[in-house]
Amino acid sequence: MTESLDRQTAAARLRAADDILILSHKNPDGDTIGSALGLCLALRALGKNAAVLCSDPIPKMYEYLDINWYDGSFEPSFVVAVDVASIQLFGENNNVQEYVKRANLCIDHHGSNSGYAYATLVEPQAAAVCEILTDLIPDNLGVPLTPAIANCLYTGVATDTGCFRFTSATAKTHLAAARLMEAGAEAGRLNEILFECRSHSRIEAEREALESLEYYFDDRCAMICLTRDQIVQTGVANAELEDLTSLPRSIEGVEVGLTLRQQPDGSFKISVRTSRDVDACAIARRLGGGGHNRAAGCEISGNLDNAKRAILQEVQKELARCDEERELE
Amino acid sequence: MTESLDRQTAAARLRAADDILILSHKNPDGDTIGSALGLCLALRALGKNAAVLCSDPIPKMYEYLDINWYDGSFEPSFVVAVDVASIQLFGENNNVQEYVKRANLCIDHHGSNSGYAYATLVEPQAAAVCEILTDLIPDNLGVPLTPAIANCLYTGVATDTGCFRFTSATAKTHLAAARLMEAGAEAGRLNEILFECRSHSRIEAEREALESLEYYFDDRCAMICLTRDQIVQTGVANAELEDLTSLPRSIEGVEVGLTLRQQPDGSFKISVRTSRDVDACAIARRLGGGGHNRAAGCEISGNLDNAKRAILQEVQKELARCDEERELE
Numbered sequence: 001m002t003e004s005l006d007r008q009t010a011a012a013r014l015r016a017a018d019d020i021l022i023l024s025h026k027n028p029d030g031d032t033i034g035s036a037l038g039l040c041l042a043l044r045a046l047g048k049n050a051a052v053l054c055s056d057p058i059p060k061m062y063e064y065l066d067i068n069w070y071d072g073s074f075e076p077s078f079v080v081a082v083d084v085a086s087i088q089l090f091g092e093n094n095n096v097q098e099y100v101k102r103a104n105l106c107i108d109h110h111g112s113n114s115g116y117a118y119a120t121l122v123e124p125q126a127a128a129v130c131e132i133l134t135d136l137i138p139d140n141l142g143v144p145l146t147p148a149i150a151n152c153l154y155t156g157v158a159t160d161t162g163c164f165r166f167t168s169a170t171a172k173t174h175l176a177a178a179r180l181m182e183a184g185a186e187a188g189r190l191n192e193i194l195f196e197c198r199s200h201s202r203i204e205a206e207r208e209a210l211e212s213l214e215y216y217f218d219d220r221c222a223m224i225c226l227t228r229d230q231i232v233q234t235g236v237a238n239a240e241l242e243d244l245t246s247l248p249r250s251i252e253g254v255e256v257g258l259t260l261r262q263q264p265d266g267s268f269k270i271s272v273r274t275s276r277d278v279d280a281c282a283i284a285r286r287l288g289g290g291g292h293n294r295a296a297g298c299e300i301s302g303n304l305d306n307a308k309r310a311i312l313q314e315v316q317k318e319l320a321r322c323d324e325e326r327e328l329e
Numbered sequence: 330m331t332e333s334l335d336r337q338t339a340a341a342r343l344r345a346a347d348d349i350l351i352l353s354h355k356n357p358d359g360d361t362i363g364s365a366l367g368l369c370l371a372l373r374a375l376g377k378n379a380a381v382l383c384s385d386p387i388p389k390m391y392e393y394l395d396i397n398w399y400d401g402s403f404e405p406s407f408v409v410a411v412d413v414a415s416i417q418l419f420g421e422n423n424n425v426q427e428y429v430k431r432a433n434l435c436i437d438h439h440g441s442n443s444g445y446a447y448a449t450l451v452e453p454q455a456a457a458v459c460e461i462l463t464d465l466i467p468d469n470l471g472v473p474l475t476p477a478i479a480n481c482l483y484t485g486v487a488t489d490t491g492c493f494r495f496t497s498a499t500a501k502t503h504l505a506a507a508r509l510m511e512a513g514a515e516a517g518r519l520n521e522i523l524f525e526c527r528s529h530s531r532i533e534a535e536r537e538a539l540e541s542l543e544y545y546f547d548d549r550c551a552m553i554c555l556t557r558d559q560i561v562q563t564g565v566a567n568a569e570l571e572d573l574t575s576l577p578r579s580i581e582g583v584e585v586g587l588t589l590r591q592q593p594d595g596s597f598k599i600s601v602r603t604s605r606d607v608d609a610c611a612i613a614r615r616l617g618g619g620g621h622n623r624a625a626g627c628e629i630s631g632n633l634d635n636a637k638r639a640i641l642q643e644v645q646k647e648l649a650r651c652d653e654e655r656e657l658e
Contacts, residue, residue, distance in 0.1 A: 167517030
């Protein structure tokens with residue numbers, strides 16, 4: 001059973017610690033990296049040994065963050081995980097799991113956090129861990145936000161909200177962005193790198209995806225599909241494929257957007273994105289998957305036709321349920 | 330010679346006035362519409378007659394704003410323009426120019442404002458007129474921000490900054506967004522309408538554009554091309570085609586992005602978008618066009634091969650010039 005902390009207590013634990021190892025989740029995104037490095041810089045400003053460890057290398061677009069990777073030069077006596085909801089999400093490389101076992105603290109914004117750490121600071125209403133750290137670092141840890149720290153935290157706040165587009169972005173998220181920019185975050189430069197630059201392979205994958213676009217149920221459902229061959233040939237990164245999953249749902253009138261990606265074992269990973277009152281999780285759950293109201297996923301083995309038939313059947317049921325409910329309103 | 334006002338004085342003029350006509354610029358965007366309607370609602374809350382007039386109808390995506398259009402039911406005794414930098418930008422329809430002549434006040438964020446109104450409040454550092462009004466309406470005009478007003482102003486702040494992506498978005502812009510969301514702006518719903526909805530025809534045009542994608546000069550130049558047939562067949566709107574012009578430049582490593590669109594007369598309209606120190610205007614000017622440093626355009630008659638050859642020749646020259654300059658640095 002994990003101990004649930006408030007900001008003040010979490011900061012006090014960090015202030016009392018030294019030789020601190022900060023863990024990010026596998027397939028790292030802007031929030032887990034930004035919060036890990038931002039916290040690392042703040043702890044170093046307090047004169048402590050601190051470094052970051054992650055199972056996977058960071059995507060190229062985050063290379064502007066000069067990460068203090070753990071190189072074994074100190075023996076960690078305090079382990080803190082940032083933006084990691086459960087143990088499986090840490091990955092297996094770089095001996096990460098060895099440190100996970102003795103995680104002293106986890107700072108997270110996922111309400112689903114499994115409580116694997118000895119103590120946890122979870123704020124589900126925060127759009128990003130970096131949003132929490134934007135106040136925690138100066139107000140509770142007592143370290144002024146430098147431009148370098150601000151750039152780290154802006155990275156997480158901006159990427160986890162699709163540049164303030166998602167419903168997860170609240171007034172507090174904008175207040176955090178304002179505070180970070182006042183502290184010297186180069187928002188303009190970072191936004192260009194994070195949101196206006198697409199790799200050749202991503203463009204190629206986008207072309208293939210649009211080529212595969214199909215509409216169903218009076219255009220209320222749109223589906224794109226990438227086979228294993230296409231994924232390998234384009235060389236598109238996993239994070240970029242993740243981005244693509246928002247494409248079918250972004251089409252006018254589409255209530256369910258489906259993205260099918262063939263896995264190395266031939267099965268299909270299906271991402272379900274919905275709008276309005278359509279329950280993505282209900283669709284995915286019936287096929288053994290899960291997720292949130294508007295974003296969920298599942299995996300289906302068998303060939304493409306089977307996968308399509310199975311997921312479309314569940315989409316149809318859910319759309320019918322919505323139609324009934326809407327009529328009752 | 331226009332009189333330059335501060336917020337307090339501008340608000341005092343509005344408080345003293347009645348029968349107020351608010352003018353937007355032609356081809357209205359989110360900021361001119363959002364600030365016009367937001368101001369209109371605030372003035373009505375003060376018990377005044379107020380209405381909005383614009384030369385052109387508003388784009389479909391702004392239809393969620395329930396605009397109080399001027400219907401001639403009162404004779405305007407005070408005219409205020411919002412987000413309009415010069416007289417030509419008002420357009421010619423709906424008898425607009427008649428009212429422009431006696432504009433009592435202009436509230437704007439364009440440093441280039443020509444000063445056509447009797448009095449002007451210009452704040453060039455504001456990302457949007459709606460950003461100015463977010464504080465002016467409650468703090469100077471004395472009208473609390475209602476959810477309806479907040480939705481109007483959020484529309485302008487978000488659209489004029491590409492959802493907080495552009496360099497024009499400052500810490501103050503985020504503070505404005507936070508204030509508007511605290512006042513009830515439905516940011517999530519509006520962002521979905523404004524930034525996450527693409528028409529079927531736009532998706533189709535994007536597919537065709539990606540299909541046509543070609544790289545030149547070691548991938549430093551990317552080109553997309555849409556023939557007249559493709560434009561007609563997809564039924565894509567002009568504004569959506571404008572959006573597409575940012576696509577080739579958004580590809581990693583691309584310094585010059587070119588978009589060729591065939592016109593009804595068969596000629597090719599070419600949009601030039603550049604990054605870093607590459608001068609888009611220099612490229613377009615040599616072919617009889619013009620524009621800005623990073624965004625310019627020109628038109629070339631003749632067939633597609635001719636158009637490509639002509640523009641690529643100029644791109645090559647400009648890239649060579651940049652290489653020379655960079656070597657000297």
